[in-house]
Amino acid sequence: MGSPAGLGAVSLRAALAFCIAALLLSVAGALRRDRAVADAGRRSLAASFGFTGLASAALLAALFTHDFSIAYVAKYSSRSLSAPYMFGAFWGGMEGSLLFWTVLLTGFATIALGRARTQTPRLIAWAGAVLAGVAAFFLLLLVLPADPFATLSSVPNDGAGLNPLLQSPGMLVHPPLLYTGFVGFSIPFAFAMAALISKRLDTAWLTATRRWTLFGWSALSVGIVLGGAWAYTELGWGGYWAWDPVENASFMPWLTATAFLHSVVIQEKRRMLKVWNVSLILITYALAIFGTFLTRSGILSSIHTFTEGPIGKWFLPFLGFMLLGGIAIVLARLNELRSDNRFDSVMSRESAFLANNVLFVAAAFTVLWGTIYPIVAEVITGVRLSVGPPFFNSVFVPLGLAILGLTGIGPLISWRRMSKGAFSRVIRAPLAAGGIVVVTLALGGIRSPGALLAFGLCTFTTVAIVSEFVRGSRVHRKRDRSSWPVALSTTIARNRRRYGGYVVHLGVVLIVIGLAGAAFGTERHALVDVADSMRVGSYTLTYEDQRDSSTAEKQINTAVIGVRKGGETLGQLFPQRNFHFAQRQPQSEVAIRTGPIEDLYVVITSFDQDGAAAIRAFVNPLTWWIWAGAAVMLGGMTILLSSPAPVRAAARVRTEVREPAVAAR
Amino acid sequence: MEEPHSTTTPPRRRAKFWAGGGIVLATLAGLLVWGMAQPGAASQYVSPTELVGEGADGATEVRLSGTVVPGSIERQGLTTTFTVTDDRTDVVVTTDSPMPDAFKGSSEVVAIGSFDGETFAAGRVFAKCPSKFKAKV
Numbered sequence: 067m068g069s070p071a072g073l074g075a076v077s078l079r080a081a082l083a084f085c086i087a088a089l090l091l092s093v094a095g096a097l098r099r100d101r102a103v104a105d106a107g108r109r110s111l112a113a114s115f116g117f118t119g120l121a122s123a124a125l126l127a128a129l130f131t132h133d134f135s136i137a138y139v140a141k142y143s144s145r146s147l148s149a150p151y152m153f154g155a156f157w158g159g160m161e162g163s164l165l166f167w168t169v170l171l172t173g174f175a176t177i178a179l180g181r182a183r184t185q186t187p188r189l190i191a192w193a194g195a196v197l198a199g200v201a202a203f204f205l206l207l208l209v210l211p212a213d214p215f216a217t218l219s220s221v222p223n224d225g226a227g228l229n230p231l232l233q234s235p236g237m238l239v240h241p242p243l244l245y246t247g248f249v250g251f252s253i254p255f256a257f258a259m260a261a262l263i264s265k266r267l268d269t270a271w272l273t274a275t276r277r278w279t280l281f282g283w284s285a286l287s288v289g290i291v292l293g294g295a296w297a298y299t300e301l302g303w304g305g306y307w308a309w310d311p312v313e314n315a316s317f318m319p320w321l322t323a324t325a326f327l328h329s330v331v332i333q334e335k336r337r338m339l340k341v342w343n344v345s346l347i348l349i350t351y352a353l354a355i356f357g358t359f360l361t362r363s364g365i366l367s368s369i370h371t372f373t374e375g376p377i378g379k380w381f382l383p384f385l386g387f388m389l390l391g392g393i394a395i396v397l398a399r400l401n402e403l404r405s406d407n408r409f410d411s412v413m414s415r416e417s418a419f420l421a422n423n424v425l426f427v428a429a430a431f432t433v434l435w436g437t438i439y440p441i442v443a444e445v446i447t448g449v450r451l452s453v454g455p456p457f458f459n460s461v462f463v464p465l466g467l468a469i470l471g472l473t474g475i476g477p478l479i480s481w482r483r484m485s486k487g488a489f490s491r492v493i494r495a496p497l498a499a500g501g502i503v504v505v506t507l508a509l510g511g512i513r514s515p516g517a518l519l520a521f522g523l524c525t526f527t528t529v530a531i532v533s534e535f536v537r538g539s540r541v542h543r544k545r546d547r548s549s550w551p552v553a554l555s556t557t558i559a560r561n562r563r564r565y566g567g568y569v570v571h572l573g574v575v576l577i578v579i580g581l582a583g584a585a586f587g588t589e590r591h592a593l594v595d596v597a598d599s600m601r602v603g604s605y606t607l608t609y610e611d612q613r614d615s616s617t618a619e620k621q622i623n624t625a626v627i628g629v630r631k632g633g634e635t636l637g638q639l640f641p642q643r644n645f646h647f648a649q650r651q652p653q654s655e656v657a658i659r660t661g662p663i664e665d666l667y668v669v670i671t672s673f674d675q676d677g678a679a680a681i682r683a684f685v686n687p688l689t690w691w692i693w694a695g696a697a698v699m700l701g702g703m704t705i706l707l708s709s710p711a712p713v714r715a716a717a718r719v720r721t722e723v724r725e726p727a728v729a730a731r
Numbered sequence: 732m733e734e735p736h737s738t739t740t741p742p743r744r745r746a747k748f749w750a751g752g753g754i755v756l757a758t759l760a761g762l763l764v765w766g767m768a769q770p771g772a773a774s775q776y777v778s779p780t781e782l783v784g785e786g787a788d789g790a791t792e793v794r795l796s797g798t799v800v801p802g803s804i805e806r807q808g809l810t811t812t813f814t815v816t817d818d819r820t821d822v823v824v825t826t827d828s829p830m831p832d833a834f835k836g837s838s839e840v841v842a843i844g845s846f847d848g849e850t851f852a853a854g855r856v857f858a859k860c861p862s863k864f865k866a867k868v
Contacts (some may be wrong), residue, residue, distance in 0.1 A: 231832075302829075408744075424755060428759045428762075431759075432762075432763065432766070435763060439767075439773070449775055450775065450776035451773050451774065451775050451776065452773070452774055452775075452776065452794055453767075453772060453773050454771055454772060454773070454774065455771075456766075456769040456770060456771040456772045457766045457767055457769055457772035457773065458766075460765065460766045460769045460772070461762050461763065461765075461766035464762065465762070591809060591827070591828075591829065592809070593808045593809050651832055651833055652832050653832045654832065669829070671829035671830070672806070672829075672830070674806075680809055680829070682829055
């Protein structure tokens with residue numbers, strides 16, 4: 067009991083007990099409409115959070131004190147591992163990452179339920195029950211098949227250490243952000259289910275959880291981009307996204323969550339798409355759980371699946387129960403979920419939102435298809451397959467471009483209905499700008515139709531969004547007689563949800579520019595002797611020297627590469643090929659010269675005995691814009707998240723039209 | 732308030748909805764089928780025994796998975812040659828691609844490429860890495 071292992075094991079069991087108590091009390095409170103009982107359930111879940119937190123502290127303490135009697139500590143850390151990466155080790159393995167998931171879940175649940183106390187008691191009681199149910203499942207995993215505090219009979223002198231690839235700053239923030247995103251969706255999911263169970267199917271559950279959805283989505287977005295940045299700077303294959311199942315696992319819920327973020331706007335403004343919205347959040351959460359299952363079960367041989375764990379058989383029944391239960395309750399409530407309004411015209415913002423939703427869900431289905439096709443094919447035909455990037459890229463280019471186009475069109479169209487004349491007036495300028503860019507680039511020698519279309523649509527969308535900012539600012543400038551910058555900031559501050567969204571869209575446009583740049587990349591792989599040179603694109607790389615040094619963890623072999631372009635010396639790059647002692651494994655450290663026009667990306671793939679270096683070099687045009695776009699997106703998310711808490715805004719929207727129930731059928 | 736579509740009766744709306752939905756679904760299905768037909772979209776995993784047993788055309792891209800025979804790795808310039816086995820059949824793999832960090836004797840690898848009956852020409856080689864962290868504990 068005095069040891070971290072004992073403390074951790076006891077804490078987890080206490081957390082599970084409180085969690086089950088929370089589940090029972092919440093259900094009882096909801097059924098008997100007894101607020102005091104439901105409140106006891108809420109506090110019980112908070113206690114469960116306390117004990118999960120204690121267990122996490124115990125695991126961290128064990129990591130920092132090198133308590134190798136705990137199998138997890140021995141497996142994922144070592145004495146030479148530096149302090150920050152002890153946190154990496156905390157969520158680097160299956161057991162620790164599940165504990166991390168659970169502490170986030172119970173923590174978020176405690177905060178969300180506490181904040182939503184102004185809502186209908188029955189809604190909170192059922193939401194608490196759903197959250198406690200999910201948390202109980204994860205705690206059960208931690209107590210039974212995935213115990214992070216399992217001990218070893220013979221205590222090793224040192225641990226195996228953390229995978230050197232995971233020892234990078236990006237890996238300290240990427241997994242927590244993904245998990246924050248996944249777990250953040252628990253809150254809207256739980257409230258949606260609660261709304262269905264308690265028949266409180268107005269927009270209360272949406273407004274109560276809107277910030278959680280945004281928060282989870284923002285964390286997931288940043289997490290995915292950071293994962294790409296990590297792959298780009300660490301893995302050394304020159305790219306940032308490989309359609310690996312683990313990447314897909316985080317991308318699928320992101321796609322459906324993005325659809326959800328947009329479609330809730332229609333429900334709030336027009337009381338439509340209610341079935342669609344509860345279904346979307348159900349699918350999003352199921353995909354988040356499925357993603358965790360994919361990465362943790364080892365069902366797919368992914369190059370970075372951490373482990374072929376024993377928890378797959380636990381996840382599938384849980385996922386099945388969640389999906390079937392969710393679908394059953396949605397079907398049972400179809401009558402209550404009927405739309406109050408209907409689509410008036412194809413030329414309306416509702417339709418644009420709906421089209422956006424269809425495309426995002428289609429994109430998610432595409433990823434799901436490519437990800438699980440190998441499993442299904444193996445079950446049916448016995449043949450093991452792998453679906454690769456050519457499939458995903460070829461389907462995603464048209465889907466992505468259509469979404470990009472809608473991003474530009476959406477803000478231009480008015481709610482309910484727009485005449486063709488009015489539509490052609492607002493679309494004229496963006497369309498012309500896009501056309502000019504396409505023609506200019508085509509005359510400039512760009513032949514890739516996908517890239518031309520991408521750049522054209524990026525221009526179209528940018529002009530459309532910027533014109534929205536100009537229009538808004540013009541109004542404030544006239545009314546307040548203020549300068550343009552003041553008018554612009556007033557415009558954004560007054561309607562953060564709308565303009566924050568537009569800023570996010572601008573970020574997406576920049577990211578698409580960066581992605582399109584991949585169509586023009588070049589790559590060379592060559593064996594170069596000291597003082598010799600190789601060419602890649604318009605660069606000349608000279609292998610000037612090799613320098614060796616070593617630390618306690620690794621031997622460092624650095625190549626000194628002189629970079630020249632068109633006779634001009636641009637400086638030196640220092641890619642490394644290192645050898646990690648603990649893992650007995652070599653690892654390449656990439657050297658990148660980055661800029662808005664193009665990146666020069668250099669990797670040493672091996673050093674020969676005679677001193678020659680195998681150098682792999684890439685010229686990656688426009689990749690810089692992906693990270694710049696992500697930064698702009700983050701700015702937009704900050705604006706969105708800073709928008710004041712909604713005060714049932716939907717109730718006073720002018721577009722609200724109630725129609726007789728007969729007409730809605 | 733106005734009743735915008737009083738001329739459109741519910742059955743007609745429903746028919747329109749299903750027609751529109753059908754077109755959307757058909758387009759998406761077509762997109763998926765087209766995507767799966769792209770070269771390299773789906774490739775089959777084979778063991779050395781299956782690879783040799785099935786014969787070779789030197790063109791179909793497959794994923795050869797097996798264990799690297801210790802001591803079989805030879806490097807010449809950028810070209811790496813090694814033997815992959817499933818303990819029954821050995822296949823010689825040759826590649827110009829950079830080798831993964833975890834690649835060494837007796838590591839499990841997946842080589843993507845095609846077989847001409849004698850050697851397997853791989854465009855890319857992956858090593859499965861997690862096992863080695865496990866084996867040491």
